[in-house]
Amino acid sequence: MTIQVKFFASMRDLMGDDQSISRDIVEQQGIQTVDDVWTYCAQGKEKPSNVLIAVNMDYVDGQTQVKAGDEVAFFPPVTGG
Amino acid sequence: MTIQVKFFASMRDLMGDDQSISRDIVEQQGIQTVDDVWTYCAQGKEKPSNVLIAVNMDYVDGQTQVKAGDEVAFFPPVTGG
Amino acid sequence: MHIAINSEPFDPWQVLNDYQNEKSELQGKYGATAVFVGTMRDFNEGDDVSEMFLEHYPGMTEHHLENICSQATGEHQLLDSLVVHRVGVIQPNDPIVLVAVWTAHRKQAFEACREIMEDLKSKAPFWKKEQLNDGQNRWVGKNTKGY
Amino acid sequence: MHIAINSEPFDPWQVLNDYQNEKSELQGKYGATAVFVGTMRDFNEGDDVSEMFLEHYPGMTEHHLENICSQATGEHQLLDSLVVHRVGVIQPNDPIVLVAVWTAHRKQAFEACREIMEDLKSKAPFWKKEQLNDGQNRWVGKNTKGY
Numbered sequence: 054m055t056i057q058v059k060f061f062a063s064m065r066d067l068m069g070d071d072q073s074i075s076r077d078i079v080e081q082q083g084i085q086t087v088d089d090v091w092t093y094c095a096q097g098k099e100k101p102s103n104v105l106i107a108v109n110m111d112y113v114d115g116q117t118q119v120k121a122g123d124e125v126a127f128f129p130p131v132t133g134g
Numbered sequence: 135m136t137i138q139v140k141f142f143a144s145m146r147d148l149m150g151d152d153q154s155i156s157r158d159i160v161e162q163q164g165i166q167t168v169d170d171v172w173t174y175c176a177q178g179k180e181k182p183s184n185v186l187i188a189v190n191m192d193y194v195d196g197q198t199q200v201k202a203g204d205e206v207a208f209f210p211p212v213t214g215g
Numbered sequence: 216m217h218i219a220i221n222s223e224p225f226d227p228w229q230v231l232n233d234y235q236n237e238k239s240e241l242q243g244k245y246g247a248t249a250v251f252v253g254t255m256r257d258f259n260e261g262d263d264v265s266e267m268f269l270e271h272y273p274g275m276t277e278h279h280l281e282n283i284c285s286q287a288t289g290e291h292q293l294l295d296s297l298v299v300h301r302v303g304v305i306q307p308n309d310p311i312v313l314v315a316v317w318t319a320h321r322k323q324a325f326e327a328c329r330e331i332m333e334d335l336k337s338k339a340p341f342w343k344k345e346q347l348n349d350g351q352n353r354w355v356g357k358n359t360k361g362y
Numbered sequence: 363m364h365i366a367i368n369s370e371p372f373d374p375w376q377v378l379n380d381y382q383n384e385k386s387e388l389q390g391k392y393g394a395t396a397v398f399v400g401t402m403r404d405f406n407e408g409d410d411v412s413e414m415f416l417e418h419y420p421g422m423t424e425h426h427l428e429n430i431c432s433q434a435t436g437e438h439q440l441l442d443s444l445v446v447h448r449v450g451v452i453q454p455n456d457p458i459v460l461v462a463v464w465t466a467h468r469k470q471a472f473e474a475c476r477e478i479m480e481d482l483k484s485k486a487p488f489w490k491k492e493q494l495n496d497g498q499n500r501w502v503g504k505n506t507k508g509y
Contacts, residue, residue, distance in 0.1 A: 062417055062489035063501040107487075110422035126419060126487075132502040133416070133447060133488025134321075134400050134459045134479060143270055143342035144354040188340070191275035207272060207340075213355040214269070214300065214341025215253050215312045215332060215468075228375040228382075235375075243404035243454040249475075250397035253468065257390035307390040321400065321479065322508055328396075329472045361469055 249328035
């Protein structure tokens with residue numbers, strides 16, 4: 054089982070991988086919260102203070118627990134409309 | 135020279151003359167204000183408290199002076215839109 | 216800025232389409248369009264309404280609608296505005312009034328459109344007479360509050 | 363209630379015309395329609411903008427637009443609501459977003475249309491990247507305040 058992680062817009066640019074908006078990480082690496090997911094993926098990059106986070110498409114904060122099968126997304130303030 | 139007087143909607147019905155929305159009154163009859171115009175035209179009917187009044191298409195109150203050539207209109211609260 | 220009093224039915228979406236297409240100078244300049252359409256219902260105050268007659272005061276109505284739009288244009292930096300209002304015999308589901316404004320930003324558009332509509336409701340000389348299903352007819356006494 | 367994400371240009375007036383014509387059950391019941399259209403300008407924050415790319419989060423975007431419209435429907439007694447939003451490459455003067463609501467009375471229509479639009483601006487996952495005339499491009503940092 055895996056956790057699917059997505060980065061959108063400038064957050065994807067920040068992660069330095071312009072092509073991929075989605076990556077799967079395996080579960081058994083001490084990842085318990087959304088912040089752990091960020092730390093695992095970000096390779097030392099600090100989480101921007103204005104980042105927005107969704108788990109399974111609902112807004113959450115960094116302390117939210119994640120589990121196998123979850124979809125975790127990081128993105129900047131929204132600018133639609 | 136005359137003053138043209140118009141009644142609209144329920145105010146025209148009140149005046150008991152359903153066909154005519156406009157009548158001219160001659161000036162020299164002691165008519166100085168909009169209220170005098172009402173009194174002259176209304177044949178004893180009391181002016182309703184919610185009546186709206188326009189002279190030359192701008193809103194005024196009953197004490198407004200009228201002069202030859204003016205167009206005076208009486209109508210109920212507006213209900214457009 | 217355009218004001219129209221229509222004695223014939225009008226299609227608000229067609230009117231907006233035509234009006235905007237003619238305004239080539241606006242293209243790329245407006246970011247926000249707010250629109251209100253008032254439509255005749257087939258009921259009012261608990262009664263079924265079969266038809267309506269809308270009277271106005273020719274001249275004064277146009278004069279006040281122009282004043283209302285001019286004031287909103289100054290207060291809310293409108294790039295353009297449009298008001299169309301039906302008069303005469305009106306059937307249920309007929310559009311009665313269309314108010315549209317074009318601005319750079321949405322705040323001004325929302326506020327101006329609503330203000331124009333409220334001013335129209337309280338100041339523009341129109342009067343509605345309803346024909347009820349039971350054959351009676353009645354003048355509408357006053358407009359409902361908009362805030 | 364209808365939500366659409368369009369990757370192709372759309373004509374808001376045509377969309378409204380088609381949508382309303384299909385809704386025969388609404389006829390005679392709604393007295394008020396409030397509409398907002400957001401359109402791409404050819405300038406932003408002092409710079410000329412030649413093109414825009416609009417990204418979204420498929421699934422989450424639709425989910426949140428549905429939540430927003432459902433909440434407004436309950437709060438403002440909406441008879442119906444419609445949201446259409448463009449994604450992909452957008453040119454100046456292209457419509458970006460359409461919000462429309464139908465109600466019995468105008469107060470609810472004005473308030474619901476604006477609230478849906480503000481909620482969309484603050485919660486729906488869309489992101490704009492502007493291509494400037496000088497060849498540079500930039501993500502838009504945040505939306506302007508709507509109140």
